[in-house]
Amino acid sequence: MDQSVLDRLDTFIRKKGLRRTPQRDAIVRTAFASDEHFTSEELFDRSRKANAGVSRATVYRTISLLVEAGLLHEIDLGGDLKTYDPNFVEKPSHNHLVCIDCGKVLEFADSHLEVLNDCLTRRMGFRPVRQSIKIEACCEQLRKKGVCPNLITARVSGKRLPKRKRQGS
Structure with missing residues (x-):
């Protein structure tokens, strides 16, 4: 995972008056551990393996923060589920x-x-x-x-x- 993602998120959440938590950090590390696209449920399942204390609500809130911060992009890959792409930071046009x-x-x-x-x-x-x-x-x-x-x-x-x-x- 690129340190600049963590730095940008850290700056963003401080501006919003939030703080870093071990659960949020586990979710972010999991989201950016690979270039693979994921749904919120897939991220929840993967994040729970990294930190058993991660809740579904924290995953949803963290995804919203990442999207709002411009670090994660919601894409339509078909179906009824929202899919997220962690690659838009490095490759905004793909x-x-x-x-x-x-x-x-x-x-x-x-x-x-x-x-x-x-x-x-x-x-x-x-x-x-x-x-x-x-x-x-x-x-x-x-x-x-x-x-x-x-x-x-x-x-x-x-x-x-x-x-x-x-x-x-």
């Missing part, structure tokens, strides 16, 4: 490819998209601030081989899977 079969999420950046974004927004009288594109796609491994290791891993670990939309809906 995109997501979401497999609608297994739920795997890949991040990608492309300079061509950034140029296109810049040209389109300026032509329409705007100034680009950030971009985020979500592409939903079907897993090639599942289509070609009939088996997807990501789908098997997701099911075994109890990870939520995307709801597939029916063709023609």
Whole structure:
């Protein structure tokens, strides 16, 4: 985890008159331990392993603080759950490819998209601030081989899977 995240959060919570707690620190360390996206429930489960005293309410409040501080970004990866991305501090403009079969999420950046974004927004009288594109796609491994290791891993670990939309809906 990058120390600058902790420093920015520390400054932010002091301005709000709050203080650092072992529970909040455990949640923040867990949220930024990897680049993996998570729901509040997934973060709660992971944080409880790091600190058994972490409550669900503290997780929700900490997520709100992180979003308000600009350290965490809420993204729409489909489904009814809010998903959070810890990578927007380092990469404010990035995109997501979401497999609608297994739920795997890949991040990608492309300079061509950034140029296109810049040209389109300026032509329409705007100034680009950030971009985020979500592409939903079907897993090639599942289509070609009939088996997807990501789908098997997701099911075994109890990870939520995307709801597939029916063709023609």
